[in-house]
Amino acid sequence: MTTTRNQVLADIRAATARGERPGHQTHSFATDLQAEAALSPSALVHMFAERVSEYKAWVGYSTSAGLSEAIGERLALYGTRYVVPADFPADLVQQLPCVRDEQLSHADIASADGVVSLSALGIAQTGSIVLDAGVGQGRRVLTLLPDYHLCVVYAASIVLTVPEAFERLRASIQERRAPLTFISGPSATSDIELNRVEGVHGPRRLEVIIVDAPGR
Amino acid sequence: MKPDSVIIELSPEFSVGAKQALQNTQLRRNMGKATQTIRAKRATVVGELPNWESLRDAGERIKAETMAHLDVYIERLEKNIQAAGGTVHWASTAAQANEIVTKLIQATKSKHIIKVKSLTTDEIRLNEALEAAGITPIETDLAELIIQLAHEKSSHILVPAIHKNRSEIRELFQKAMHLPDLTDEPKELAAAARTFLREKFMTVKVATSGANFAIAETGSVCVVESEGNGRMCLTLPDVLITVMGIEKILPRWEDLGVFMQLLPRSSTGERMNPYTSIWTGVHPGDGPQEFHIVLLDNGRTQVLGDSVGRQTLHCIRCSACINICPVYERTGGHAYGSVYPGPIGAILTPQLVGTEHAASLPYASSLCGACYDVCPVKINIPEVLVHLRGRVVREKHSHVSGWLDPESIGMSGLGQVFGNRMAYEGAQTMGKLAQWLFVHDGYIENGPGPLGAWTAMRDLQAIPDQTFRQWWRERNEHDDHA
Numbered sequence: 132m133t134t135t136r137n138q139v140l141a142d143i144r145a146a147t148a149r150g151e152r153p154g155h156q157t158h159s160f161a162t163d164l165q166a167e168a169a170l171s172p173s174a175l176v177h178m179f180a181e182r183v184s185e186y187k188a189w190v191g192y193s194t195s196a197g198l199s200e201a202i203g204e205r206l207a208l209y210g211t212r213y214v215v216p217a218d219f220p221a222d223l224v225q226q227l228p229c230v231r232d233e234q235l236s237h238a239d240i241a242s243a244d245g246v247v248s249l250s251a252l253g254i255a256q257t258g259s260i261v262l263d264a265g266v267g268q269g270r271r272v273l274t275l276l277p278d279y280h281l282c283v284v285y286a287a288s289i290v291l292t293v294p295e296a297f298e299r300l301r302a303s304i305q306e307r308r309a310p311l312t313f314i315s316g317p318s319a320t321s322d323i324e325l326n327r328v329e330g331v332h333g334p335r336r337l338e339v340i341i342v343d344a345p346g347r
Numbered sequence: 348m349k350p351d352s353v354i355i356e357l358s359p360e361f362s363v364g365a366k367q368a369l370q371n372t373q374l375r376r377n378m379g380k381a382t383q384t385i386r387a388k389r390a391t392v393v394g395e396l397p398n399w400e401s402l403r404d405a406g407e408r409i410k411a412e413t414m415a416h417l418d419v420y421i422e423r424l425e426k427n428i429q430a431a432g433g434t435v436h437w438a439s440t441a442a443q444a445n446e447i448v449t450k451l452i453q454a455t456k457s458k459h460i461i462k463v464k465s466l467t468t469d470e471i472r473l474n475e476a477l478e479a480a481g482i483t484p485i486e487t488d489l490a491e492l493i494i495q496l497a498h499e500k501s502s503h504i505l506v507p508a509i510h511k512n513r514s515e516i517r518e519l520f521q522k523a524m525h526l527p528d529l530t531d532e533p534k535e536l537a538a539a540a541r542t543f544l545r546e547k548f549m550t551v552k553v554a555t556s557g558a559n560f561a562i563a564e565t566g567s568v569c570v571v572e573s574e575g576n577g578r579m580c581l582t583l584p585d586v587l588i589t590v591m592g593i594e595k596i597l598p599r600w601e602d603l604g605v606f607m608q609l610l611p612r613s614s615t616g617e618r619m620n621p622y623t624s625i626w627t628g629v630h631p632g633d634g635p636q637e638f639h640i641v642l643l644d645n646g647r648t649q650v651l652g653d654s655v656g657r658q659t660l661h662c663i664r665c666s667a668c669i670n671i672c673p674v675y676e677r678t679g680g681h682a683y684g685s686v687y688p689g690p691i692g693a694i695l696t697p698q699l700v701g702t703e704h705a706a707s708l709p710y711a712s713s714l715c716g717a718c719y720d721v722c723p724v725k726i727n728i729p730e731v732l733v734h735l736r737g738r739v740v741r742e743k744h745s746h747v748s749g750w751l752d753p754e755s756i757g758m759s760g761l762g763q764v765f766g767n768r769m770a771y772e773g774a775q776t777m778g779k780l781a782q783w784l785f786v787h788d789g790y791i792e793n794g795p796g797p798l799g800a801w802t803a804m805r806d807l808q809a810i811p812d813q814t815f816r817q818w819w820r821e822r823n824e825h826d827d828h829a
């Protein structure tokens with residue numbers, strides 16, 4: 132194996148020695164890009180909400196104080212047994228039909244009526260939610276197997292652009308090598324005659340509650 | 348080679364197969380609808396970003412810089428993946444990569460694996476290698492599953508079953524999944540696939556994947572997808588094996604932010620694809636606790652060494668060039684005889700397998716330049732095509748029969764010969780006849796010269812009897828009559 136490694140490296144070096152070798156960069160070209168004009172906080176949240184719902188995800192609003200109730204209202208619609216990450220805030224789950232993920236089996240998770248999680252951040256320009264295994268987000272399988280995912284996004288965590296999101300996520304990667312999942316709407320496929328069908332393997336229903344949106 | 352063969356080659360018998368393909372109106376309807384829909388969606392979401400052109404510039408510059416210092420970045424990637432608990436393997440050839448993957452799976456004792464759609468594993472024909480070793484690969488991408496159940500080949504890099512309609516898919520599913528009452532509603536078909544594959548996701552302990560990007564700075568690997576089958580394969584099994592071409596590396600974390608804007612908008616015409624997974628080695632208590640990555644060369648360092656051809660390695664497989672291409676729209680993907688169809692296939696395949704074995708592909712283009720305009724990393728596809736045509740001609744010169752070759756004569760000054768279709772096709776016919784010596788059952792088994800070593804390990808698909816140009820022309824003629 133070492134010899135193959137050396138062979139590939141030698142082939143790369145031979146190939147690059149022949150071509151021109153532009154200067155070695157110490158910064159990313161990404162940082163040369165012009166930043167987008169900033170939006171007002173309420174316009175930012177509005178854009179996020181609009182673009183999430185364009186993926187056919189339901190979007191609602193709540194205050195921090197009313198969050199437990201807001202979650203309860205949604206959960207009452209679809210079932211009686213939900214799962215939440217092991218470190219999901221206690222004050223939120225107390226009155227809810229939720230089981231904590233304390234080493235649940237894959238089968239236990241898959242048979243739940245849904246999952247409730249927090250999130251790392253939201254991206255307004257693309258209507259995306261990012262999970263980085265931080266507080267209240269749990270291991271990846273938890274937000275994957277149930278057919279319904281209710282995701283809580285704090286308004287203050289919403290950024291405008293993809294590069295801003297990557298800037299913020301750098302710490303998650305570097306400090307704790309966090310696994311990341313970007314979610315933009317429910318799972319979908321266009322493989323059958325290019326008709327978009329929501330829901331193949333991931334949660335077929337995605338709902339988002341935006342918390343403490345300015346001006347609401 | 349006697350020029351008479353031209354006449355034999357062009358006799359009606361040879362075109363029977365193509366005529367049948369031509370009459371496949373379903374194929375053409377599917378293709379036309381598909382490419383037009385995707386094109387319109389792409390144009391809308393690209394128009395939404397005011398800095399699209401600077402993003403393309405950044406994409407191009409990041410890739411060019413990566414290629415120039417690939418040795419530095421690939422060693423950095425290796426170090427960081429290892430530091431995060433992953434194991435790094437290297438493969439010069441497809442055969443080596445297949446052997447590594449097969450052994451890793453055998454060590455787990457698993458007889459099945461679940462697979463995320465990956466062009467790289469298609470390129471090395473991993474499925475065939477695994478089947479030969481008694482391991483059953485299960486494709487989990489809906490379109491790949493359709494293709495696998497139909498025992499067919501992909502015709503598009505993004506929507507591999509683009510040539511199949513819903514009633515054809517229903518029939519396949521009815522049989523394979525024992526669902527006699529299944530209708531052809533896309534929603535029901537997707538639900539059938541969900542149920543069928545859920546059981547596999549929950550039980551199979553080994554998965555393979557490709558990679559869209561890998562970040563040298565952090566050792567992170569990224570897979571972009573829609574259906575969630577990728578997340579399943581990357582999360583549920585105990586062992587994950589990723590096969591990645593060495594050109595997929597990005598130097599820094601921020602670089603990925605550029606490509607996550609370029610790729611979804613260019614490929615599916617969405618602001619963002621439904622799911623993107625990024626993992627860094629092994630995450631304790633979350634996902635596979637054993638992670639292997641195979642870094643694959645398989646002809647890429649040769650492309651790297653060609654100063655004009657090198658930009659081909661910048662490709663992020665978005666398929667925008669395929670969707671915009673007027674030639675692809677009419678012929679479909681199978682005409683390119685490779686896992687990489689369309690304009691990108693026309694430049695990548697000949698460079699990976701050698702121009703002498705895909706001599707007609709650099710001509711599968713009208714040089715209209717539409718592919719260059721949409722390419723998110725600004726690969727100058729027409730420039731590479733012309734460069735490869737030059738190489739085809741030079742290679743013919745170096746052979747004894749080179750002087751007989753009307754194409755060589757054309758390129759050396761007699762423009763009217765080059766413009767003469769009969770003469771040009773005569774040249775291609777000669778190439779095909781020469782190839783006969785090595786072809787068995789549609790595959791080139793013992794290629795001449797340096798290719799011998801390459802084909803000894805991997806069967807090369809031969810140039811079809813009907814060249815791209817012939818097929819194209821006959822399709823046009825048919826259109827004129829339609």
Ligand code: SF4
Pocket residue numbers: 613661662663664665666667668669691718721722723724725726
């Ligand atoms: S060549 Fe460019 S447009 Fe074509 S698939 Fe590759 S990146 Fe996309």
